[in-house]
Amino acid sequence: MTDNNKSGLCEIKVPDVGNVPSIDVVEVLIKVGDVIEIEQTVATLETDKASMELPSSAAGTVKEVFIKAGDKVSEGALIATVIVADAGQGDADKPAAPALVAAPPVDTAPKAPVVEAPAASAAKAVTAAAEPVAASTGVKAHASPSVRLFARELGVDISKVSAGSGRKGRILKDDVKNFVKKVMAEGAPATVAGIPSIPAVDFSVFGETEVQKLSKIKRLTGQNLTRVWLNLPMVTYHDEADITDMEAFRNALNAEKGKDEVKVTGLMFIIKALVAGMRQFPSFNASLSSDGESLILKKYFNIGIAVDTPNGLVVPVLRDVDTKSISQLAAELAEKSAKARLGKLMPADMQGGCITISSLGGIGGTAFTPIVNAPEVAILGVTRAKMQPVWNGKEFVPRLMLPLDLTYDHRVIDGAEGARFMAAIRQNLSDIRRLLL
Incomplete structure (x- = not known):
């Protein structure tokens, strides 16, 4: 974020980072007299949720730096002033957006009670x-x-x-x-509560070792998953969906697309099938209140998609998916996945999810047990589809079967409801015409 005055002096300030009141200054990468370019990183900032690179929105010479490593800043705080190379350049008026290096799943919905370590x-x-x-x-x-x-x-x-x-x-x-x-x-x-601590072990006595620091995203994700594991009584239900006809339609749809158009993946249909199931079973589109006494039902449909990045797992959120077409969702997911892998997601891009999909289909596997991304109450896992012989009452026929794994919070969802919800998703995927109903 910059402000210019008539003398060509540009102020670089902390932009909006999603209602974060306190931001740590980890590293300052410029000093007085440096000549910097547009989009050059001037500082690394860190919240308890993410590490961010703050780029310059103007080219010029650094006149003064107002922060140092270890400081705490907030939105609008002055970072530095720059004598711009051209006082009239339009780029100097553009707000600088911080680039997210890594972040765990974040949500602004009420948090589940936390069991202490x-x-x-x-x-x-x-x-x-x-x-x-x-x-x-x-x-x-x-x-x-x-x-x-x-x-x-x-x-x-x-x-x-x-x-x-x-x-x-x-x-x-x-x-x-x-x-x-x-x-x-x-x-x-x-x-x-009967949980002993794990004793420290000096592994070097058994042979050569190397200590490798975990990335911040992996450390924070680990803390979040530990809280969830200790707080939520989770159940995972496994099933398979026949996606033979869906895949035939998807392939035909992609064949009609131009060379530069975004191809539709099976995940788009899974998103639509999931939303249809959430409409039928509203408790899956809900969060438990912090006191555990009430269920907060959501009237919007935002789906989190777990994305693997070099720094760890992040969950960008696709908003209002019920109002978007298959092609729109494919383009939006491709854009957000690319930003995630480049470390350019904003905190707001990972907030407000209703339910999460974790897909390992591109890697393999037959089943796994995903952990709920609290305060959501369920997560859908997907592994690799494969052709199987299926009995149709008269003979075995080859069908493409997709393994699905649904983990849910047993405090909110009982076993029968979980099975019915999975059955609805399976039916929606087996006959995508149901999504029009």
């Missing part, structure tokens, strides 16, 4: 007993918002962390970790 619950269990050791000083703890959030996630009252090891006594994440370790060593239970 063993360390968090253990810390809470003995916090009162540990007060004489690390009692509150009565003075507000000196810590950054990210450290306060980290402490809350572990169930630690940060005011009980007596002293910080950072500059001027600032409390760091290591201080919070050490506090938890100390409290646990003084008598915290070793397990939570």
Whole structure:
């Protein structure tokens, strides 16, 4: 985002990144006197959901830089000023969009209750007993918002962390970790709800090893999936759909398309079949309220599609799919998948999903157990279709069968409803004329 004045001075500011109140400055890639080009990355920013590259929207010479690594900024904050090469150039008026490097599934719907990690619950269990050791000083703890959030996630009252090891006594994440370790060593239970912690192992004693840091997306995705696994009683139902006629129609449709037109994949028909099923069974297009007392039914149909990228799995969301044609969905998915692999998805591109499709059809497999992308209540897995002999009452005939795997939140959906929902999807795919009803 830039603002120009009459002297040709351009201001680069933090653009809209999707209602994120606090953004960490990870790296500043420019300095005073640098000559930069349009779209050149000037800084790397990071939220708790994504890492973003902030590009320059003007070419020129950097006059002043207002941020440094470790700072926290928000939307509209001034990053730098640039003396533009041409004060009248139109590109300087274009807002700069941050490029998303990686992000886990994000949603703005109500979140399911979170079961605490063993360390968090253990810390809470003995916090009162540990007060004489690390009692509150009565003075507000000196810590950054990210450290306060980290402490809350572990169930630690940060005011009980007596002293910080950072500059001027600032409390760091290591201080919070050490506090938890100390409290646990003084008598915290070793397990939570019967779940023991996994002991650390020095694998180097068995042979040569190499330590490879996980990408941020994999770390955050892992945390999210762990929360889901601990919170949701999940059931996976497996079935197969006869897509012989659907594939024949799809191939005929693609044969009519020009060389440069986006081809239609089977996933587009699966999306349409899924929406038809969600209309018939509204509980699949819902989220459980945070208190677990109510079901929030959604009147819109946004479908998340899991996309594999070099940095990990991301889930761009196709919005209002019930109002779009097969060809429109194919073009939109191709565009968003390309942006995902290039690390250019915006946070808003991955918000608001109602249900997710995870397709391994291009790789293989016969079945798997996808994990629900909470606060959604179900996810549909798809593996590779194959020709099989199917008995039609008189003889075996070759039919193209598509394996489907439906995982759902058993608190919201019971087994009979899950089976009926899958049957509806199977019927819609076996005879796509049903999608016109």
